[in-house]
Amino acid sequence: xxxxxxxxxxxxxxxxxxxxxxxxxxxxxxxxxxxxxxxxxxxxxxxxxxxxxxxxxxxxxxxxxxxxxxxxxxxxxxxxxxxxxxxxxxxxxxxxxxxxxxxxxxxxxxxxxxxxxxxxxxxxxxxxxxxxxxxxxxxxxxxxxxxxxxxxxxxxxxxxxxxxxxxxxxxxxxxxxxxxxxxxxxxxxxxxxxxxxxxxxxxxxxxxxxxxxxxxxxxxxxxxxxxxxxxxxxxxxxxxxxxxxxxxxxxxxxxxxxxxxxxxxxxxxxxxxxxxxxxxxxxxxxxxxxxxxxxxxxxxxxxxxxxxxxxxxxxxxxxxxxxxxxxxxxxxxxxx
Amino acid sequence: xxxxxxxxxxxxxxxxxxxxxxxxxxxxxxxxxxxxxxxxxxxxxxxxxxxxxxxxxxxxxxxxxxxxxxxxxxxxxxxxxxxxxxxxxxxxxxxxxxxxxxxxxxxxxxxxxxxxxxxxxxxxxxxxxxxxxxxxxxxxxxxxxxxxxxxxxxxxxxxxxxxxxxxxxxxxxxxxxxxxxxxxxxxxxxxxxxxxxxxxxxxxxxxxxxxxxxxxxxxxxxxxxxxxxxxxxxxxxxxxxxxxxxxxxxxxxxxxxxxxxxxxxxxxxxxxxxxxxxxxxxxxxxxxxxxxxxxxxxxxxxxxxxxxxxx
Numbered sequence: 035x036x037x038x039x040x041x042x043x044x045x046x047x048x049x050x051x052x053x054x055x056x057x058x059x060x061x062x063x064x065x066x067x068x069x070x071x072x073x074x075x076x077x078x079x080x081x082x083x084x085x086x087x088x089x090x091x092x093x094x095x096x097x098x099x100x101x102x103x104x105x106x107x108x109x110x111x112x113x114x115x116x117x118x119x120x121x122x123x124x125x126x127x128x129x130x131x132x133x134x135x136x137x138x139x140x141x142x143x144x145x146x147x148x149x150x151x152x153x154x155x156x157x158x159x160x161x162x163x164x165x166x167x168x169x170x171x172x173x174x175x176x177x178x179x180x181x182x183x184x185x186x187x188x189x190x191x192x193x194x195x196x197x198x199x200x201x202x203x204x205x206x207x208x209x210x211x212x213x214x215x216x217x218x219x220x221x222x223x224x225x226x227x228x229x230x231x232x233x234x235x236x237x238x239x240x241x242x243x244x245x246x247x248x249x250x251x252x253x254x255x256x257x258x259x260x261x262x263x264x265x266x267x268x269x270x271x272x273x274x275x276x277x278x279x280x281x282x283x284x285x286x287x288x289x290x291x292x293x294x295x296x297x298x299x300x301x302x303x304x305x306x307x308x309x310x311x312x313x314x315x316x317x318x319x320x321x322x323x324x325x326x327x328x329x330x331x332x333x334x335x336x337x338x339x340x341x342x343x344x345x346x347x348x349x350x351x352x353x354x355x356x357x358x359x360x361x362x363x364x365x366x367x368x369x370x
Numbered sequence: 371x372x373x374x375x376x377x378x379x380x381x382x383x384x385x386x387x388x389x390x391x392x393x394x395x396x397x398x399x400x401x402x403x404x405x406x407x408x409x410x411x412x413x414x415x416x417x418x419x420x421x422x423x424x425x426x427x428x429x430x431x432x433x434x435x436x437x438x439x440x441x442x443x444x445x446x447x448x449x450x451x452x453x454x455x456x457x458x459x460x461x462x463x464x465x466x467x468x469x470x471x472x473x474x475x476x477x478x479x480x481x482x483x484x485x486x487x488x489x490x491x492x493x494x495x496x497x498x499x500x501x502x503x504x505x506x507x508x509x510x511x512x513x514x515x516x517x518x519x520x521x522x523x524x525x526x527x528x529x530x531x532x533x534x535x536x537x538x539x540x541x542x543x544x545x546x547x548x549x550x551x552x553x554x555x556x557x558x559x560x561x562x563x564x565x566x567x568x569x570x571x572x573x574x575x576x577x578x579x580x581x582x583x584x585x586x587x588x589x590x591x592x593x594x595x596x597x598x599x600x601x602x603x604x605x606x607x608x609x610x611x612x613x614x615x616x617x618x619x620x621x622x623x624x625x626x627x628x629x630x631x632x633x634x635x636x637x638x639x640x641x642x643x644x645x646x647x648x649x650x651x652x653x654x655x656x657x658x659x660x661x662x663x664x665x666x667x668x669x670x671x672x673x674x675x676x677x678x679x680x681x
Binding site for chain 1: 524525622641655659667
């Protein structure tokens with residue numbers, strides 16, 4: 035088991051490196067293919083309307099004329115060992131996990147990331163709890179009451195949920211629930227440690243909006259999976275040997291449905307932890323996704339690179355945890 | 371007694387037919403028959419047909435209403451306070467903030483959504499099937515390579531990449547379609563690979579191999595026809611995803627060109643006006659919902675027709 039975890043961790047680390055390399059190439063290679071010169075790149079780092087001297091200095095300092103692999107190695111070295119940035123007037127020290135330095139905002143990317151992660155984490159974890167509870171229970175009930183009014187109504191809601199873009203449901207709920215009817219306080223982020231009630235109260239709306247979409251997907255998947263498993267021979271066997279229906283459903287049918295759900299959950303939560311871009315920008319929550327979006331729009335490459343690397347880390351970690359959970363959910367899975 | 375004999379014979383024939391599966395997808399196949407009997411599928415098809423007609427009739431609507439899609443009509447489309455005109459005989463679905471005809475723009479928007487949805491899915495299917503079949507056929511390192519690259523693609527924040535691609539390559543529909551296709555193709559490749567691996571071990575494929583069929587023959591004749599079913603099911607579910615993704619990208623300003631009327635663009639413009647001009651928001655949102663729901667229902671129906679046990 036421990037050997038398996040170690041092997042998976044090594045694999046996960048490799049995947050993070052590859053994803054960051056791909057990101058690096060996308061942000062550094064694609065613009066070059068599209069005809070951007072190192073000068074343009076340097077001026078992007080320099081922010082709006084820089085002087086030619088600044089551009090030249092940045093170009094030399096970052097080695098934009100170097101081949102891409104060399105530049106990527108430098109980025110990796112910064113993450114592992116930290117690095118220093120010489121701005122000309124003074125030297126900025128960027129200690130060990132150094133994801134770069136944003137010259138646009140004059141800020142250490144690692145600091146911004148650490149600042150933003152709790153926001154996204156709160157948003158996603160809260161929403162995940164909601165959508166798992168709602169999605170799986172509605173899916174199971176729908177499958178058991180297939181064809182009834184409940185099933186039809188639930189599946190109709192789920193259909194609307196998966197079909198509506200989040201910026202639409204978000205804007206609508208924000209307008210009516212917060213601004214028009216004053217049912218909930220305006221959306222904002224407060225630290226959980228300061229005041230848990232304020233933290234939850236101000237995040238309810240984004241939680242519900244985000245989980246509506248995912249609960250709809252999970253309800254549909256759970257229902258389909260349950261209908262599939264309920265037809266399996268082992269369910270008939272379980273019933274035939276006289277187990278109460280409750281046990282058949284929870285211990286036999288639901289278990290068989292959980293494995294694909296778990297796979298999906300790992301991917302979804304990993305991707306979202308790297309930034310729920312739409313939810314965050316709709317509700318003006320300053321999380322990782324909003325940071326990345328602002329970075330992309332403002333061509334702040336170090337910031338984007340930092341967010342994507344962290345996002346990749348979350349994805350890989352989530353998948354790892356899910357793979358380990360397989361063994362708990364499905365005893366047939368043996369890690370050796 | 372004779373009836374029983376006939377029944378027994380047909381049962382045997384059926385079993386023989388099942389042993390060597392014919393293509394499931396086809397106008398006369400069992401799937402098509404089940405689909406035709408599924409009222410939801412028929413309704414979804416009808417809705418989609420109307421939407422296609424709506425998109426195709428965009429120039430006709432322009433001619434009938436006398437309103438060009440890109441032109442503003444402030445004299446009739448806006449009231450004295452500059453507020454957009456509500457639905458009326460002149461503006462059937464109202465006017466937008468600049469006094470442009472919402473109906474005409476929505477019709478042109480339908481073209482964008484349908485084209486992107488179907489185009490991106492077609493491209494994704496092409497890429498995904500090719501990659502998945504290659505991995506399933508070659509196995510070994512090629513298979514591992516595909517597995518890892520789909521891992522990477524699926525764990526990538528695609529929205530950001532799409533925006534970066536739009537800013538580097540100058541936005542527009544071609545970029546949008548390509549980005550959506552690349553990200554959708556990963557899921558397709560996975561499904562196809564899994565199917566290829568499962569089909570390869572089927573008895574009829576082993577029989578063909580024993581008769582001396584080469585790997586290419588097996589892929590083309592034995593495996594490919596049986597991929598059609600799962601590929602169709604997944605593709606019909608990828609279309610609504612692509613449509614929502616396009617409108618999202620356009621909403622964020624990284625999709626269709628703002629000069630092209632599109633539902634995502636209209637939603638973005640309507641953001642600041644929906645309290646005074648509900649039609650401005652409701653028309654594109656309603657159409658978007660209608661289209662994605664129709665495609666999703668159709669996809670579900672195809673899926674159910676392919677797996678009758680689940681339906």
